[in-house]
Amino acid sequence: MLKIEGLTKRFGKLTAIDNLNLNIPEGLKFGLLGPNGSGKTTLLRMITGLIEPTHGKITLFGKWTPTSRMIRRRVGYMPQQTAVYPGLTVSENIRFFGRIYGLSGRPLEDRLNDILELVELGDKKKEVLSNLSGGMVRRVLLATALIHNPPLLILDEPTAGVDPVLRLKFWDWVDLLVKQGVSIIITTHHISEAERSDQVVFLREGKIIQQGKPFDIMKRFQANNLEAAFVRSTNLK
Amino acid sequence: MAIRWIALRIIQEIIRDRRTMAFFLLVPIVVMTLIYYALLEDEKAKLGVVTRGVARFYEYPLVSVIEEDEDIEIVSLDIPDKETDPAELDRLIMEEMKKGKAHGILYMDQQLLSERFAGERGAIHIYLEGSRPTSTAAIFSSIAEAMDDLTETMPVVIDAECSAKCANSVNIKAIEIKKHYLYGSEDYRLIDYFLPVFPTFFVFFFTFIISTITFQRERVRGTLERLLIAPVSFSQIILGYISGFIIFSSVQALIIIGYILALIQISFTPHQLFALGVTLFLIMIVALTMGLLASFMAMNEFQAIQFIPLVILPQIFLSDMIWRIESFPLVFQWISYGLPLTHANIISRKVMLQNQSLWENWPQLLSLGGFFLFFMLVMSLVALKRNKNN
Numbered sequence: 001m002l003k004i005e006g007l008t009k010r011f012g013k014l015t016a017i018d019n020l021n022l023n024i025p026e027g028l029k030f031g032l033l034g035p036n037g038s039g040k041t042t043l044l045r046m047i048t049g050l051i052e053p054t055h056g057k058i059t060l061f062g063k064w065t066p067t068s069r070m071i072r073r074r075v076g077y078m079p080q081q082t083a084v085y086p087g088l089t090v091s092e093n094i095r096f097f098g099r100i101y102g103l104s105g106r107p108l109e110d111r112l113n114d115i116l117e118l119v120e121l122g123d124k125k126k127e128v129l130s131n132l133s134g135g136m137v138r139r140v141l142l143a144t145a146l147i148h149n150p151p152l153l154i155l156d157e158p159t160a161g162v163d164p165v166l167r168l169k170f171w172d173w174v175d176l177l178v179k180q181g182v183s184i185i186i187t188t189h190h191i192s193e194a195e196r197s198d199q200v201v202f203l204r205e206g207k208i209i210q211q212g213k214p215f216d217i218m219k220r221f222q223a224n225n226l227e228a229a230f231v232r233s234t235n236l237k
Numbered sequence: 238m239a240i241r242w243i244a245l246r247i248i249q250e251i252i253r254d255r256r257t258m259a260f261f262l263l264v265p266i267v268v269m270t271l272i273y274y275a276l277l278e279d280e281k282a283k284l285g286v287v288t289r290g291v292a293r294f295y296e297y298p299l300v301s302v303i304e305e306d307e308d309i310e311i312v313s314l315d316i317p318d319k320e321t322d323p324a325e326l327d328r329l330i331m332e333e334m335k336k337g338k339a340h341g342i343l344y345m346d347q348q349l350l351s352e353r354f355a356g357e358r359g360a361i362h363i364y365l366e367g368s369r370p371t372s373t374a375a376i377f378s379s380i381a382e383a384m385d386d387l388t389e390t391m392p393v394v395i396d397a398e399c400s401a402k403c404a405n406s407v408n409i410k411a412i413e414i415k416k417h418y419l420y421g422s423e424d425y426r427l428i429d430y431f432l433p434v435f436p437t438f439f440v441f442f443f444t445f446i447i448s449t450i451t452f453q454r455e456r457v458r459g460t461l462e463r464l465l466i467a468p469v470s471f472s473q474i475i476l477g478y479i480s481g482f483i484i485f486s487s488v489q490a491l492i493i494i495g496y497i498l499a500l501i502q503i504s505f506t507p508h509q510l511f512a513l514g515v516t517l518f519l520i521m522i523v524a525l526t527m528g529l530l531a532s533f534m535a536m537n538e539f540q541a542i543q544f545i546p547l548v549i550l551p552q553i554f555l556s557d558m559i560w561r562i563e564s565f566p567l568v569f570q571w572i573s574y575g576l577p578l579t580h581a582n583i584i585s586r587k588v589m590l591q592n593q594s595l596w597e598n599w600p601q602l603l604s605l606g607g608f609f610l611f612f613m614l615v616m617s618l619v620a621l622k623r624n625k626n627n
Binding site for chain 2 (some may be wrong): 048049050069070072073075077079080081082083084085086097100101102144
């Protein structure tokens with residue numbers, strides 16, 4: 001589904017992503033893990049076509065570029081920022097993004113109701129976002145990324161600043177979406193929560209330092225959680 | 238101590254933000270320069286003089302007096318000396334003013350002398366361009382003053398047959414001044430000159446500010462990025478913005494136009510109002526793209542706000558809105574043609590005060606269209622560059 005070959009991104013003298021190669025198959029929960037500044041968001045921004053790589057190639061759904069409209073329709077992106085409109089209601093926000101992705105009429109309304117049910121915001125759909133809590137706004141953000149039913153969902157730190165209960169709920173939703181056939185790339189610096197991923201990659205200073213199933217990596221470093229495995233892996237490098 | 242640390246933090250932040258530093262230090266100089274030239278106002282009203290028949294003898298003394306007036310500049314005209322037909326002269330005089338060669342033309346012929354000899358007041362004719370009240374007033378007052386001297390140099394006897402008996406009996410009646418207006422009339426007030434440019438300014442001002450802030454907000458909260466990765470093109474985003482703003486700018490323009498129509502003492506045709514509406518639409522889309530560009534070029538909200546005085550103030554001073562652009566040094570006059578509001582103001586005044594058709598102002602319409610395309614192009618290039626570098 002996603003193939004990255006020799007990808008490098010430089011900002012002046014700083015190399016944010018350094019000759020990265022990665023192959024992510026379809027239908028997985030794929031965790032991109034690493035501390036702040038490890039290059040996770042830069043990598044996601046290149047995958048979504050927001051920024052261009054300095055070198056290298058990204059192939060998404062068999063196409064060479066993520067900037068084509070066909071590809072964009074198939075990707076849902078939930079950024080780190082609360083990138084929604086605080087002056088609009090919950091359903092107005094979700095409907096807006098649905099329309100931007102080409103949905104309209106009955107299909108849009110049906111999908112809107114499904115999504116509201118998924119993120120448990122059905123009773124808040126007429127609330128203006130500025131009246132909602134931070135956690136609820138994060139749910140709206142997820143809903144706007146899902147409205148066009150994308151086969152690939154990219155979640156950039158979806159649980160940052162979220163309370164532990166909602167954090168668990170987020171992962172439950174992720175599990176549910178994967179069961180529905182959605183492929184998910186998720187970044188987080190809460191490394192231990194990514195144990196629920198099918199596969200993970202440890203990033204550090206723009207390079208992959210470990211890759212594999214969470215259990216295998218923990219075993220490799222004789223750690224009883226992913227965070228400990230990450231710390232040990234960075235000590236080795 | 239806390240005050241000291243807060244002050245130090247402010248100083249450190251501002252020093253590191255070069256654009257803010259430049260703003261603090263350079264903008265006051267630019268604005269003061271503009272104010273200086275605006276208030277200096279040494280532009281003179283251009284006056285042409287046409288004399289025929291024996292009235293030619295009075296041209297030199299009359300011009301000599303008028304030339305002493307600092308507010309008047311005597312200009313030469315392209316009217317053939319041999320042309321004496323009053324109707325043709327009338328047409329040629331109006332033509333010269335339409336071309337902008339003079340703000341006013343003084344015309345005298347032998348009839349003045351004939352009438353004086355007949356014991357009548359006699360008349361001179363002042364043709365006034367009429368759209369600039371300050372020029373009209375300067376010309377009128379200068380000629381009125383010169384008339385006293387002219388009357389004195391015209392000791393015409395009332396009755397030629399009793400010349401011996403009536404040697405001291407001269408015609409001391411004041412010479413009549415007949416005014417002919419190319420545009421406007423005697424009722425035309427100074428405020429009527431300024432009112433037509435208010436709609437263009439307010440639409441430009443508010444659209445620019447609102448679009449700068451709105452787009453900056455879109456960028457800061459990350460929704461712009463989400464639109465950029467959605468299956469929509471950059472031009473669709475911009476056109477969407479324009480469409481959204483049109484409703485509010487149109488309502489605003491209607492309120493402003495309605496209010497101005499209530500204030501102004503000139504009647505307008507539907508065509509004039511339509512032309513003003515087109516002009517307002519054009520200046521609105523130009524202001525919108527300028528606002529979006531300013532927002533795109535700014536790194537943060539503080540820098541975006543700095544663009545507001547940087548863009549608005551020169552347009553207030555240099556767009557011929559209040560101060561005559563001719564009173565500024567040549568370099569500022571060139572700059573003024575690089576400002577969209579200058580072109581919008583030219584159209585508004587010509588359409589509203591001179592009753593010109595919209596299409597007669599095609600160079601200005603083309604300029605406004607050009608500004609829109611130029612800012613769109615620059616914005617696309619900036620967006621492309623950002624896309625490569627960020």
